[in-house]
Amino acid sequence: MLNINRDVCGYCGACVAVCPEGALELIDAYLSVEGDCIGCGICARACPLGALEVVHED
Ligand code: SF4
Numbered sequence: 001m002l003n004i005n006r007d008v009c010g011y012c013g014a015c016v017a018v019c020p021e022g023a024l025e026l027i028d029a030y031l032s033v034e035g036d037c038i039g040c041g042i043c044a045r046a047c048p049l050g051a052l053e054v055v056h057e058d
Pocket residue numbers: 002018019020021022023024033036037038039040041042043044054
């Protein structure tokens with residue numbers, strides 16, 4: 001799953017643009033992630049503020 005640190009996120013939209021699954025959406029000042037997320041980590045690498053982290057569960 002994808003953890004979003006909303007205290008760090010600057011709502012720039014960079015992660016939304018790079019997600020291959022279209023799983024991220026920026027609504028006003030709220031970044032949401034949907035079930036379509038496959039945990040690829042592309043968004044986390046694209047985030048300039050390090051606000052995203054992919055956490056793999058057992
Ligand atoms: S981890 Fe991959 S699939 Fe999930 S939101 Fe980020 S870019 Fe999209």
